[in-house]
Amino acid sequence: MTLYLLCLLLFCIGLYGVLRKRNLVKMIVGLGIIEYSMNLFFVLLGYRVHGRAPLDARNQDILNMVDPLPQALVLTSIVIGLGVMALIIAIAIRIYEKYGTFDITKIKRLKG
Amino acid sequence: MELHILLIFMIVSALVAIEVKDLLSSVIAVGATGFALCLAFLVLKAPDLAITQLVVEILCLIILIRATIRKDIPLAIEGRWIFNTVATVAFIVVFLFFAQLALKELPAFGYPIMAVVKRYLQEGLAQTGAVNLVSAVILDFRAFDTLGEATVLFTAVIGIMAVLRRPGRKKER
Incomplete structure (x- = not known):
């Protein structure tokens, strides 16, 4: 239970970074931290005490493995996270080239 | 620990x-x-x-x-300090309220439910021939999931190219 709470705390730190900071790079960093905490949370849900990695081996009981389903889903999520992160950073670089700043309050022409 | x-x-x-x-x-x-x-x-x-x-x-x-x-770039002194902080803390409190509702329903750490995956564990080796059960799940039982992941990745690559591309045509005078 303590681990779940620590994971939640990590999520809150990332949320604080996204909501409170005005620098675009800081917001991207906060988004990355949220992503880490979510991946960790799913893998924590599938952990079994004294379990072993989900690999078939001879003479081993099959039912004491950790849950492989969250691991498979998180594998997908990590790779998609890389794509999302690269796209966000590309947009941030483009904004910097156009406006010369990462400060979101100084990017005036985005306002409608 | x-x-x-x-x-x-x-x-x-x-x-x-x-x-x-x-x-x-x-x-x-x-x-x-x-x-x-x-x-x-x-x-x-x-x-x-x-x-x-x-x-x-x-x-x-x-x-x-x-x-x-x-x-x-040095970070600027943040304007509207109190409003921003209060709004952020309020949002986090709302999030924590729903999170504690969800935390009550979770299984205890170290004892997963394993309802769906029991079949994968028992029939995985016989049906797919993959020793590694994670790759059996992502490449066989849930292969369409991986196909969607590849689609998302290529879409992201197309987006990056569209955003970072320099305009190739020169202006004619």
Whole structure:
């Protein structure tokens, strides 16, 4: 239970970074931290005490493995996270080239 | 126990990443968080995830450093300090309220429910021939999921190319 709470705390730190900071790079960093905490949370849900990695081996009981389903889903999520992160950073670089700043309050022409 | 130490290290480095003034230091601190996450995956008996997280983390760091290097702008004094902080804290409190509702329903740590995956565990080797059950799930039982992942990745690549592309045509006079 303590681990779940620590994971939640990590999520809150990332949320604080996204909501409170005005620098675009800081917001991207906060988004990355949220992503880490979510991946960790799913893998924590599938952990079994004294379990072993989900690999078939001879003479081993099959039912004491950790849950492989969250691991498979998180594998997908990590790779998609890389794509999302690269796209966000590309947009941030483009904004910097156009406006010369990462400060979101100084990017005036985005306002409608 | 080592999981607690790793998580506390992750929280400390995340705080450093959010609060430090220098952008490059912030990016490097978030890299430290990612590598601690990689170690945590190893402790949690997920070697495939640890390998993937290592590769993805290195790529992310390279891209982030490319974005921030030589653009070290001092952060401005933040205006409307009280309003911003109160709004952020209010949002986090709402989030925590729903999170504690969800935390009551979770199974205890170390005792997963394993309702869906029991069939995969028993028939995985016979049906797919894959020794590694994670790859059996992502490449056979849930192959369409992986197809969608590849689609998302290529869409992201197309988006990056569209955003970063220089206009090729010169102006004619």
